[in-house]
Amino acid sequence: MGRSARDWDESDVRVRPGRRGSRPRTKTRPKHEDAVFGMVTAVDRGRWTVLVPAGGDEPERVVTAMRARELGRTSIVVGDRVGMVGDTSGRRDTLARIVRVQDRATVLRRTADDTDPVERVIVAGADQLVVVSALADPEPRPRLIDRCLVAAYDAGMDPLLVLTKADLAPAEDFLATYAPLDVPYLATSVLDEGDDGLTELRRRLAGRISVLVGHSGVGKSTLVNALVPEADRATGDVNDVTGRGRHTSTSVLALRLPPLDGDAEGGWIIDTPGIRSFGLAHVEPDQIVGYFAELADGVADCPRGCSHDEPDCALDAWVAQGKAGPRGEGRLDSLRRLLRARSGEDG
Known part of the structure; x- marks a missing residue:
């Protein structure tokens, strides 16, 4: 006769022994x-x-x-900035483990x-975004430059516009477009040390961490080699058929x-591969307006959902009443150009 359910007790349950040396899992991280x-x-x-800086008795x-x-x-x-454990001696054929990433002061995204x-x-x-553009061969691409500026503002970085091949074309007409934005700029031919x-x-x-961005063929790698001769970054020519540069830098490098x-700290430049486009899906239009303090x-x-580039936008009246200062009209035009660059409506 079989045993009824009431006849069972804990002594009848078989317990499978655990593996030797096994330890219970824990969520506590080292x-x-x-x-x-x-x-x-x-x-x-x-x-x-x-790169680990020198400290105590340890060299860089x-x-x-x-x-x-x-x-x-x-x-x-x-x-x-990362924290590492394991073999951090830097000797050949050694490998450490990155176990921590410190909070980022700025983030350049696309x-x-x-x-x-x-x-x-x-x-x-990084604290500075250097947008590199050639004045000729290839022709400047204002829409891409505008997008890089938006990315710089979004990242909390100071923009700097560097115009290369200044020996091939004047910079004045091109720079007039960016005057209302107060973007610092300089022009260079990068021909010799006397430039x-x-x-x-x-x-x-000097003393800053700067990211260099620009589309292929603008002379960015030539510029990097002039600034850091031992970098030996590959350089290339512009395609005679497409008018576009060939990719030379293929990785991000600090x-x-x-x-x-005689300053103790020379600063850093971070070279990036040539870009064809700069997507800004992560940047909201209202964020861009926030970078224009006077607007x-x-x-x-503004009406709800205003794009700030339409007939009912309140910014037109704001500027007409002089509330944006003497350069308000030019600043508003520049804002709307960046908004169109963000939305792709400028073609």
Whole structure:
């Protein structure tokens, strides 16, 4: 006769023994209080190059590292300050683990196009965006420059417009478009060490972390090689058929600038590959208006959902009443140009 349910007790339950040496899982993460910190200067196929500054008895050194499993898919880009454990000696054939990414002061982002919801972080921690454009061969692309300026404002970075090949075309007419934006600029031919534009550029880069962006063929790699001769970045020519440059730089790379006039710190430049487009899907139009202090308060009377580039926009009256200052009209025109660049309506 079988046993009824009331006859069973805990002594009848068989317990499978656990594995020897197994430990219960825990959500507590190691603190890595002994982590060594440095700046990411290059990324290549799952390996990060990190510059660790000198400290105590340790000299400055370059460490190769991988991302620790505990970070998952955490983004780590050039300019990030990271903490590492393991072999951080920098000796050949050694590999450390990145276990921590410090908060970023600035983030330069882009999307593949204006409909792509996925943001791509290009560089972290930079404070200046250097937009490089040729005055000729190839012709300037104002729409791309406008988009880079929007990205700079969004990232909280100071923009600087550098016009190359100044020996081929004058800069005055082109620069008139950007005068209302108060974007600092300089022109250079990058022909020799005596070039005044190159000397001025060195001064503006000194002591800062600057990102260089520009489409292919504008002379960006030539500029980098003039600033940091040992960089040896590949250079290329403009295609005679398409009028576009060929990609030469293929990766993001941080390069230390030589000290200027005896200063202890020369600063850094971060070279990026030539770009064909600069998507701004992550930037809302109202954010762009916020970068124009003299216009920002004028949007309070705009109708709901105003694009700030339509007949009912309150900014026209704001400017007409002189509330935006003597240059209000020019500033409003520039704002709307950036908004059209953001939306793609300028073609």
